Amino acid sequence: MHKGNFNISLKNISKIEGHTHMDIAVKNNEAVSVKLKISENKRFYRDAVKGMGYKAAPMHLARICGTCSPAHMSCVCEAVERAMNIRISEQSRALRELLLLGNIIRDHGMHLYFFCLPDIFGVDSVLDFDKKKDNLIHNALHVKEAGNMLCNAVGGRAVHPPFANVGGFNELPSKENVREALKELKEARQYALDFIDTFFVKDMSFKRDTNFVALCGKGFSYIDGVIKTSSGKVIEEEDYREHLEKVIIPYSNASAFEFEFKEFMVGALARLNLNKDELEKSTRKDCSRYLKVFPSNDIFHNNLAQAISVVNAIDKSVKMLESMDFKKEKIPEAKLGKANVGVGVIEAPRGTLYHMIGVDAKGIVNRSEVIIPTSQNVIHLEKSMVDFVNAMLSKGISKEKISMNVERLIRAYDPCMSCATHFLKINWK
Amino acid sequence: MQKKKLGIFSFTCCEGCTVVFIELLNNHFFDYKNRFDFVSFRQLKSNNKTGKMDFAIIEGAISTASEKKKLLEIRKKAKKIIAIGSCACTGAPSNQRNNFRPEIKKEIEKQVKALRQLKTIEPLKKYVKVDILLNGCPVNITQLEKAMEGL
């Protein structure tokens, strides 16, 4: 048993996106506070984008985060389009969906295979696996590459995709790239399926009563739908604006936050909990054994949910690519002359992402707000951590082991601190 | 053959260039693993050290005194520094606040102080000698692949 008071301080937490530290204070053998600390690398994108033309906003704001840039890009495009009354075509909508599916495969892939897999096999790094695991790594890389190729084909690049734009895509995927991506995706499917069992871990569990929140759409869309919560709320498209304002305010006022939502959680687990019936039929069939787990309030099931989502993203993108014949279209122009505000809402790999863009009558950006998934999860994460640590303290688990498990739980949340550096206030609790 | 010691470091940026490196691993994982001993790679391992190394691949611009200190330390320990991406090579786009209009600079002044950032955000070459510059936002994957062949 530990006696008295001590601190657990995790510096430069590795195998997550971005830089962060965590401090846990233990008094009389009880965790009294947990703080996830953000680093100092803020880059002031919201201020920088003011004064720019509306067309420049998406590629600029996407530089918030290299990991999920296709998500930021698509979300800002949607916000600008809503602000400027631009209707995008069905084909553009499909391309946007495909870009996000590719991003889901490569981003969940990176998190699962590079960040979490070492935890499962008890090594520090994916670089430390011995020869016996070469096959497993080979399969993992194959799945990741399939996502990468899908992003390359549709977006022109996986990081900061140049084809995606306000109003649609300024270049269409070439036949050859589509063919190659399809081949890679089909080959990767079995690997992605086999990995699900690997991430159905039984040695770690942390259950917490949770209000899950996700944009839930038909066909498990990452761009269209309504916001649902496990407490039973449904927020329609036209109310996003009001909803968004309410979620933004909390950053300067903690009580407002509690009032609107109480702590909640977004991400792959939330999506499966709220919308698993909309997964592809083939995914539902082949993952049925694991899908029974959902809805689940075990945070470690976020990894399982990601592994299933990878299979679904493969199934859905294959189906879409096989049925589509891309045709050159004119990108619709904006109508200038009226100041307005638009809100984009999409599901990024780590959860619901909101961008709000204000434009003046000339189409110059005069306002930009963004809520990233990690900032929505952070209160939940900190509160969970207190309970998680206390449960371990009461079992007399060593400080070293506690630190290790704490890191595993942080990774299960899949936080993205590259995004978070920008939008968390410095002194939140 | 002795493995070359390689460190991957990330300063103020979106980390997109490291993501490009991680995508490069899809096809080069075993090759790089055989050729290099990764002494530092925060995204992939804990226990990261800034010890003696043959190469340091660095993304991001320098925004705080602690980043500057770390960069100087890397320069002392690394035989070659490879700057990847425009943040590391030119400062942009991470350095955009350097060029904000005076009113906006005033607005963000408090935050800059609270975050303990330096007056301006600068590329690596402002503080140290950089041996190879691979520009682009993000770094061009083919150029990075080529540069890796030569290390």
Ligand code: SF4
């Ligand atoms: S150069 Fe571009 S992609 Fe690379 S880290 Fe900087 S902002 Fe991100």
